[in-house]
Amino acid sequence: MALLEEPIKQPLELKNFIGGEMVRSRGEMQDVINPATGKLVARVPISTREEVEQAIEAAKEAYPEWRATPPLARARCLFRLKELLEAHFEELSRIQTMEHGKTIDEARGETRRGIENVEVATGIPTLMMGYNLEDIASGIDEYVIRQPLGVFGIISPFNFPLMIPLWFAPYAVATGNCIIIKPSPETPISQVKLAELTEEAGFPPGVWNVVHGEREVVSAMLDHPDIKGVCFVGSTPVARDVIYKRCGETGKRVIAQGGAKNFALIMPDASLDDTVAACLTSCFGNAGQRCLAIANVVVVGEGLSQAEFDDFYRRFVDAFVAAASKIRIGYGLDDTVQMGPVRSPTRKEKIIAYIEKGITEGATLRLDGRKPTIVGDYPDTCFLGPTIFEDVTPDMTIAREEIFGPVATVIKAGSFNEALDMIHSNPFGNATSIFTRSGRWAREFQYRVQCGNVGINVGIAAPIAFFPFSGMKESFFGILHGQGMEAIRFFTESKVVIQRWF
Amino acid sequence: MGQDLALTTSAIMSLVEKLEEDSAAFYEKLASRLEEGRGVFLEFAEESRKNKIHLVRTYQETISDALEATFSFQGLDLSGLEVAMPEDISLQEALEMARSLEQKASSLYARIAEQSQSLLATIPRAFLRVARKREARIETLQEMLERA
Numbered sequence: 107m108a109l110l111e112e113p114i115k116q117p118l119e120l121k122n123f124i125g126g127e128m129v130r131s132r133g134e135m136q137d138v139i140n141p142a143t144g145k146l147v148a149r150v151p152i153s154t155r156e157e158v159e160q161a162i163e164a165a166k167e168a169y170p171e172w173r174a175t176p177p178l179a180r181a182r183c184l185f186r187l188k189e190l191l192e193a194h195f196e197e198l199s200r201i202q203t204m205e206h207g208k209t210i211d212e213a214r215g216e217t218r219r220g221i222e223n224v225e226v227a228t229g230i231p232t233l234m235m236g237y238n239l240e241d242i243a244s245g246i247d248e249y250v251i252r253q254p255l256g257v258f259g260i261i262s263p264f265n266f267p268l269m270i271p272l273w274f275a276p277y278a279v280a281t282g283n284c285i286i287i288k289p290s291p292e293t294p295i296s297q298v299k300l301a302e303l304t305e306e307a308g309f310p311p312g313v314w315n316v317v318h319g320e321r322e323v324v325s326a327m328l329d330h331p332d333i334k335g336v337c338f339v340g341s342t343p344v345a346r347d348v349i350y351k352r353c354g355e356t357g358k359r360v361i362a363q364g365g366a367k368n369f370a371l372i373m374p375d376a377s378l379d380d381t382v383a384a385c386l387t388s389c390f391g392n393a394g395q396r397c398l399a400i401a402n403v404v405v406v407g408e409g410l411s412q413a414e415f416d417d418f419y420r421r422f423v424d425a426f427v428a429a430a431s432k433i434r435i436g437y438g439l440d441d442t443v444q445m446g447p448v449r450s451p452t453r454k455e456k457i458i459a460y461i462e463k464g465i466t467e468g469a470t471l472r473l474d475g476r477k478p479t480i481v482g483d484y485p486d487t488c489f490l491g492p493t494i495f496e497d498v499t500p501d502m503t504i505a506r507e508e509i510f511g512p513v514a515t516v517i518k519a520g521s522f523n524e525a526l527d528m529i530h531s532n533p534f535g536n537a538t539s540i541f542t543r544s545g546r547w548a549r550e551f552q553y554r555v556q557c558g559n560v561g562i563n564v565g566i567a568a569p570i571a572f573f574p575f576s577g578m579k580e581s582f583f584g585i586l587h588g589q590g591m592e593a594i595r596f597f598t599e600s601k602v603v604i605q606r607w608f
Numbered sequence: 609m610g611q612d613l614a615l616t617t618s619a620i621m622s623l624v625e626k627l628e629e630d631s632a633a634f635y636e637k638l639a640s641r642l643e644e645g646r647g648v649f650l651e652f653a654e655e656s657r658k659n660k661i662h663l664v665r666t667y668q669e670t671i672s673d674a675l676e677a678t679f680s681f682q683g684l685d686l687s688g689l690e691v692a693m694p695e696d697i698s699l700q701e702a703l704e705m706a707r708s709l710e711q712k713a714s715s716l717y718a719r720i721a722e723q724s725q726s727l728l729a730t731i732p733r734a735f736l737r738v739a740r741k742r743e744a745r746i747e748t749l750q751e752m753l754e755r756a
Contacts, residue, residue: 192668195668209678210616210618211616211617211618211671211677211678212673212677212678214668214671215671215672215673215677218668218669218670218671218672219672219673266673269673380726383680383726386678387677387678391673396673432614434614441616441619441621441622442615442616443616444614444616444678445678566673568673
């Protein structure tokens with residue numbers, strides 16, 4: 107297979123998008139390296155506090171007119187944006203592969219998930235409707251209207267550079283708010299391209315802004331009184347100790363999504379082939395850099411004798427290891443490749459340190475991804491292969507902490523309850539899955555498990571755009587979630603009118 | 609690509625885009641060389657281009673990061689899909705070549721449809737639809753062969 111054509115031919119000099127214009131930053135520039143090829147693809151500015159303030163000013167200025175724009179007219183901008191996203195579908199997807207490293211199938215999947223949020227938000231004339239009741243007292247009617255709040259900040263991580271801001275942005279602007287997006291400086295290009303498309307789609311200047319940068323940009327958003335709310339996706343310490351805390355102190359609305367350590371229960375009646383395929387995709391898709399990835403695969407021996415359990419466990423692990431060992435690793439623009447690199451050498455080192463920790467703590471390394479075979483002639487700086495540990499216990503570091511790489515652990519649990527206890531004793535509660543043919547176990551699992559996103563025979567429990575992207579425990583801080591109706595509620599205030607005419 | 613290699617959905621899409629494009633070119637060439645059957649060949653060429661659009665659109669509208677798109681396809685027979693047409697081809701030879709191409713293509717699409725059951729329903733349905741269209745060509749070509 108030939109390599110798909112790269113859409114970025116020369117390194118880009120990225121700018122902020124403020125007030126409808128690409129504005130050169132005064133901040134220092136940082137390199138964005140394609141993790142597969144090791145080549146420079148862009149330089150991104152680390153913007154200053156003043157530049158964030160400029161963006162907030164531009165957004166504030168645009169807000170009164172934008173909120174007064176009829177919902178249908180705002181929806182038309184989103185319809186045009188959707189059409190432009192479709193027209194640039196392939197380009198956007200290939201950009202994600204270049205800046206992040208994911209395979210082209212994964213990148214296209216991300217683009218589609220992003221577009222779906224734009225599609226859902228086009229329904230704003232209905233989604234934003236309030237409700238009413240006549241005669242709450244004699245001759246008195248009461249009704250609720252939903253109103254936008256002003257300017258929101260969206261702070262996104264490196265792993266889904268196009269999609270994650272779209273969990274929030276379409277709903278924010280559809281409801282009449284203005285936004286400032288801070289992409290990850292590791293993967294900032296998709297958001298620049300998206301900003302260009304919003305301009306083409308006819309969003310008025312200042313409605314949709316992008317400011318690149320790091321902590322200073324985040325702090326400026328959190329401190330500024332004109333930012334009414336913040337949406338954040340990243341690590342738990344930042345989500346909890348910085349974003350959630352500071353938003354509480356300053357009275358801002360907040361959606362703060364943190365880390366994860368997701369478990370999958372493999373029940374004895376699970377369809378083995380389908381389960382292995384689902385586990386491969388979940389554990390190693392996006393090179394494991396996904397907050398919905400299964401990290402701990404728990405093989406459950408419920409109702410089996412010890413000999414039957416041992417046999418079932420062995421059959422599953424052998425099939426899982428055999429399938430994972432065949433995964434083709436390389437540059438995601440080669441469409442025979444099944445797994446790309448991790449995002450950076452630093453991330454690779456961190457993952458390797460976890461693998462070494464797993465060995466030290468006594469787990470058995472069944473598949474070692476530290477020295478992978480790479481398809482094509484690329485530097486191995488960021489590449490890792492699938493790694494599978496067995497003989498893992500829930501107290502081991504590799505079973506407790508988020509590794510955020512292509513590392514899976516296999517754990518034994520004698521019973522369903524024991525497996526459930528493992529999930530509940532872990533501080534995270536982002537996602538979980540069960541593989542079974544039994545409706546009883548599936549129902550019991552969804553009823554009792556303390557996780558926000560639950561998959562039943564689904565390895566990546568990713569909610570589609572009209573459902574909230576949930577999360578619990580140390581994986582989520584806030585009340586309302588991104589996507590769908592919850593996002594509409596997050597970005598609007600309910601005003602109640604009680605009306606009587608004399 | 610060998611039969612043992614597990615193929616990504618993207619690789620399958622690249623393959624079918626090329627197959628439909630090559631098929632369209634093949635029938636256009638036949639139409640330009642052979643007076644007899646020209647109308648049928650041009651119809652097939654047009655249909656192949658529509659097939660390509662239909663399949664690509666379905667894939668792009670369905671693909672999601674949560675699907676098992678990366679590990680879906682295995683053991684597909686990809687031989688005999690490239691058609692090199694000799695300059696001095698007779699109608700009989702051309703029809704036989706076309707029939708062989710359609711047999712291979714319809715069988716491949718049916719296998720792809722079967723193996724993509726774990727993806728959303730739209731994908732296997734699209735492949736099945738194209739498999740049936742290409743299968744229907746075999747009958748037309750057979751009739752032409754009998755008349756030739």
